[in-house]
Amino acid sequence: MVSTGAVPNLAFRQLRGQRSAGEFAAAVRRAAREIGEQVACDARYIGRVESGEIRCPNYAYERVFLHMFPGASLADLGFSARESVRGRGARSGSAPSAPAALSASPSASDESHRTDEESDVLRRVFMMGGTATVAAASLGLGGPSASAAGVSLPAQRRVGESEVDAVEQAVRRIRVLDDRRGGDGLYRQAAQPLRAAYELLDTGTTTRRAVADRLHAGAGELAISVGWLAHDSGRFEDARSHYAEALATARLAGDAGLEAHAFCNTSFLARDAGRPREAVRAAEAGQRAARTLGSPRLLALLALREAGGRAGLGDRTGCDQAIGRARAAFERGSAAGDPEWMSFFREAELELLEAQCWSALGDWSRAARHGRRAVTLQDAHFTRNLALYRAQLAGDLARAGKVEEAATTGHQVLDLLDRVRSSRIRGMVAGAARVLEGRAGSSGTESFLTRHRELGGARPSPSGV
Template identity: 75%
Template sequence: MVSTGAVPNLAFRRLRGQRSAGEFAAAVRRSAREIGERVACDARYIGRVESGEIRCPNYAYERVFLHMFPGMSLVDLGFSPRETVRGRAARATTEIPSPLVFHSESPVLHSDTDEESDVLRRVFMTSGTTVLAAAPLGPGPAAGATAPDRHRVGEAEVSAVENAVRRIRLLDDRHGGDGLYRDASRPLRTAYALLDSGTAARRSTADRLHAGAGELAISVGWLAHDSGRFEDARSHYAEALATARVAGDAALEAHAFCNASFLARDTGRPRESVRAAEAGQRAARPLGSPRLLALLALREAGGRAGFGDRAGCERAIGRARTAFGRGPCDADPEWMTFFREAELEMLEAQCWSALGDWSRAARHARRAIRLQDPHFTRNLALYRAELAWDLARAGRAEEAATAGHRVLDLLDGVRSSRIRTMLAGTTQVLALRRDTTDEVRGYLERYAAVSGVST
């Protein structure tokens, strides 16, 4: 929402030069990738900055802009100093903050009422007749819930949903799904309540709301998946797929199939995993993102490995590596920022592991660890758990114990049932060995102390 008296940002407009707003937005996204940031910049965002609607960017955009224009400050770029846009009156013309924040003592989500705008307070807090947190995902009203009044959905509501998606993904990258899932379900119910009860002023707003709600369903589904709530995850992914079909959104459809394939693989349904991955590839082909096709090919490879189709798995891995080698592009979805070379290696490691080629799997897992950005703490723990798993099964017990120690080093800050299950399996293999060394015994004792499980 543009505040009364917004002053156009002429300095920022001059920096854009002869480029269109869309071309400049693409340059912003490329610069973000260079420094490992994630921003969903488009022509609309550039317009909001140039109109003065955004007086000061959020911290992610600030880092990107200062990277693009070295030696310049926010003030040089035409923005107001951050300290001048603190407080209730100023927040109306600052970017809408995320309604979800992380406190270091417990990786869970909660409302930060000191930073929320009035819109986010209305949308994401439950009170009176709103009761959005109790809104059902399926048909029919929840017991005891009052449906929200019909109202016109605008920029603020849609931005709130989109920001919730980004915040959940950021927290998941750092901490895993166990401590996040239940709290993250609340904004999801809110998003679908908006779809059910609201009317958008413009078709573009309605499309963004459908896409945002669908992406939120996938994000919450992934938290359920990572924390071992597989039926919940399956339901959320199905909800996202239905939303994609209703909205005719091929990108959302491809994402939903991608996660559904992963879930099917993890729950022992490899043929379903392959079918979902193939459906995702069909949806993704017109989108122009080789990286998305690479990830979906790896999902297919994982499914094929699950039922012992080594040749089919190798072909799918080959397609994935070829597509990945074409590099990133502006058509890559925002949610794919995790899919770098490290993740490629990890997914291939999982394929060889499923095929019983433990030593080959361990080689790829080591590469994944070496390549991984330490910012992605949950994934780093996962890669190390995969390495420990593969080394234990390859008979390399001491190396597996060393890798297991390194997983335990990260588990204070990462809550992922998937990782803990993998580590428990590795520990069981090591505990059954007759020729246990001091290194292995040390690991087993530490695991027992940390987990409270006797080995």
């Protein structure tokens, strides 16, 4: 919780000069791009800095601000020293004597503050004495039988194997639940273990480099997982913030695998948010990071992310070339260097991503061919993807004029929506329904449209998912 006694940052306000908060935020974003950083800065973030709510920026913002004002220190910019915000000094005086339990659900007022680079504030909530529970069970989503044993974090913040195991288990738990349910119902609860993981990273100590490396990787992967839940549920700015946090963590730790993963998801998000050029750049950066990792499948996925961006730019030749590289790398097969998080990337996913490329280029029939293969190949274990692949196929079939097949496929998506909560998928099936509205007439099409309306229309989210 932010203290009501925040001291306004007058130095930072002076640096803004006559520019509006929105204009200054745009300058921050431009400066970030100049040095290869990604920050989701807007007028609200600038207001929070100027009000003193953000006493010290996170590492990504720090690099951007110091780039904007060469020769200045954080103190010159009106910020507090990091150790006074994140270290023992931040926990003295007004800090509560007992921590917030990770199993508690965040309030609506807490949730309303989670935009921009908000993980910096969220971490500080957990910088206090006592103990904190860090475990997959803290998600509170699977019931007693699905919960893992909690791990007690001692007051001296000594981090060992058990704490790191808990962070890694939280990542796996989120991924399993996402495969089954989609992101909408998970995002708020999944933010809780993310806070605790970064609190461990910021204030914990360990004498073993291997444990420290695992903790950095685990915290970064957790940030990406939570970012994906935000992405899937239409919270694009939240997703961008979490992915940027993971990227900063990767660079600080020198973790090429985590960096490649962060760029992979950043590219995916940029494509969905209508920023295809950024999608291409992020995918290319991910490929550079992944070259030494010994994972052809990872390079294949990153090439497909690039292809998606190039399709968004209308670059058919570049898209086709990137798809060709992806298929060649995929055919090299699995390898010891394949990261754990890529378990979803099988032939079905490759077909789906290619279908999305041709769809973006307006080649609906070709997209539908790949979409059918994706549906046929999909593993029934991934419930969310069963709905996703069919939603993509329904839209492509509708646009290709195959209205009956599109309606039948649309019915299959609706059959799954009681189990899968994903704004992204609902938006896709709503898009298919809009196309079919103009081509209605057959009993099958009318049946699907009626059922879709009865289920609430599955409207896409305001962010465009």
